[in-house]
Amino acid sequence: MKTTLCRIAGTPLTKVVDFGRQPLGNGFLEPHQFSGEYFFPMEVGFSEDSMMFQLIEQPDPEKMFHDHYAFYSSTSNYMARHFKEFADQVLRSGYLVKDDPFIVELGCNDGIMLKNFASQNLRHLGIEPSLNVAREANKHGVRTCSEFFTEQLAESIVAEHGQADAFLAANVMCHIPDISGVVRGIKKLLKPTGVVMFEDPYLGEVVAKTSYDQIYDEHVFLFSALSIRYLFALHEMELIDVQPQTTHGGSMRYVLAHRGAYPVGDSVVRLVAGEQEQGLDRLATFESFRVSVEESRTKLVSLLRDLKARGKKVAGYGATSKSTTILNYCGIGPDLIAYISDTTPIKQGKCTPGMHIPVVPYQTFKEDPPDYAVLFAWNHAEEIMAKERDFMAAGGKWIVHVPEVRVL
Numbered sequence: 001m002k003t004t005l006c007r008i009a010g011t012p013l014t015k016v017v018d019f020g021r022q023p024l025g026n027g028f029l030e031p032h033q034f035s036g037e038y039f040f041p042m043e044v045g046f047s048e049d050s051m052m053f054q055l056i057e058q059p060d061p062e063k064m065f066h067d068h069y070a071f072y073s074s075t076s077n078y079m080a081r082h083f084k085e086f087a088d089q090v091l092r093s094g095y096l097v098k099d100d101p102f103i104v105e106l107g108c109n110d111g112i113m114l115k116n117f118a119s120q121n122l123r124h125l126g127i128e129p130s131l132n133v134a135r136e137a138n139k140h141g142v143r144t145c146s147e148f149f150t151e152q153l154a155e156s157i158v159a160e161h162g163q164a165d166a167f168l169a170a171n172v173m174c175h176i177p178d179i180s181g182v183v184r185g186i187k188k189l190l191k192p193t194g195v196v197m198f199e200d201p202y203l204g205e206v207v208a209k210t211s212y213d214q215i216y217d218e219h220v221f222l223f224s225a226l227s228i229r230y231l232f233a234l235h236e237m238e239l240i241d242v243q244p245q246t247t248h249g250g251s252m253r254y255v256l257a258h259r260g261a262y263p264v265g266d267s268v269v270r271l272v273a274g275e276q277e278q279g280l281d282r283l284a285t286f287e288s289f290r291v292s293v294e295e296s297r298t299k300l301v302s303l304l305r306d307l308k309a310r311g312k313k314v315a316g317y318g319a320t321s322k323s324t325t326i327l328n329y330c331g332i333g334p335d336l337i338a339y340i341s342d343t344t345p346i347k348q349g350k351c352t353p354g355m356h357i358p359v360v361p362y363q364t365f366k367e368d369p370p371d372y373a374v375l376f377a378w379n380h381a382e383e384i385m386a387k388e389r390d391f392m393a394a395g396g397k398w399i400v401h402v403p404e405v406r407v408l
């Protein structure tokens with residue numbers, strides 16, 4: 001699915017960065033699958049009308065979210081805590097009716113957030129098109145529906161359960177090319193007093209930190225308060241609060257409601273002013289972003305080549321989807337990075353998409369540590385640094401690429 005028009009405003013998109021041929025970010029594969037591997041040209045565009053930063057082409061969602069989707073949210077303890085806090089905030093927010101509230105989560109994955117509502121016997125429904133992760137959610141007592149969310153699905157949910165008090169999503173909204181269809185569905189699903197609370201990686205952070213690895217096939221959009229406000233305003237909805245999050249290397253939680261239902265908070269006014277100052281409404285900002293991305297690539301590749309020349313062993317830590325963009329954009333393969341360790345069983349024994357670096361179990365990292373480890377899961381740096389004191393004590397060094405390429 002390629003578009004030359006902004007998915008929100010319908011006006012022409014301007015190409016801002018070209019990442020070349022990219023595979024699926026989560027497309028970990030075995031050697032017998034190499035010959036049929038799927039690639040697409042990954043370019044990003046920006047619209048000064050909607051202020052939406054978006055992929056120009058995106059693979060069909062069916063290629064990415066299916067019954068062997070490799071991403072399980074609950075692999076990180078930190079994320080489990082984060083979603084417990086998110087759920088607690090929803091419960092304390094005052095937006096839910098006291099008597100029998102109904103909570104819907106889009107892309108509930110393995111139930112990491114909804115299980116906090118399920119355990120309190122609150123009415124809930126998780127919408128999760130990837131069957132394997134939805135089954136995992138069911139094991140945690142989370143009720144799911146394995147379909148893509150559309151206006152029609154919203155209507156059938158309302159017919160069966162009534163309207164919702166809260167519509168939640170985490171790291172999901174930015175995945176959906178037909179986001180306008182989702183917002184139309186939300187408009188129907190929400191009670192007049194209902195709220196939408198969702199979070200996604202934040203464009204402001206991506207630009208500030210040159211964390212271009214947030215751009216991959218699944219992230220069709222990177223949002224800002226400006227673009228979210230624009231999108232929802234087209235459907236008579238309003239951004240009423242924003243709350244920065246540290247997850248995924250810098251995310252934003254957006255709270256929206258039907259227009260006029262609640263006052264617009266100062267947090268929105270402040271963030272929007274900050275974004276205008278940062279230039280998130282202007283093409284020129286993304287032209288400088290492209291230059292920073294190119295510089296980051298040059299530095300990372302020359303660092304890895306230099307380490308190789310010095311006979312150092314380099315591995316990767318965390319076979320993230322994000323790493324797929326870095327590896328393929330920079331042309332980094334098994335010659336520069338021997339292996340990537342990852343705790344997710346479904347990724348182990350496979351190879352990384354496109355560059356085919358072996359993904360090994362975490363034990364390999366413990367038993368055969370490298371001299372240098374590229375921290376591809378840099379968004380979990382705090383948790384990982386605390387866990388890997390032995391690696392550092394034994395002289396192991398980390399390589400990070402955000403906010404700039406350096407050895408720690």
Ligand code: TYD
Binds near residue numbers: 076323341343362384
């Ligand atoms: P994630 O942060 O979700 O990144 P992305 O959205 O880019 O895939 O994924 C983190 C990956 O890192 C996941 O595959 C699990 C792995 N991981 C480890 O191997 N060890 C760890 O200590 C942590 C926190 C994550």
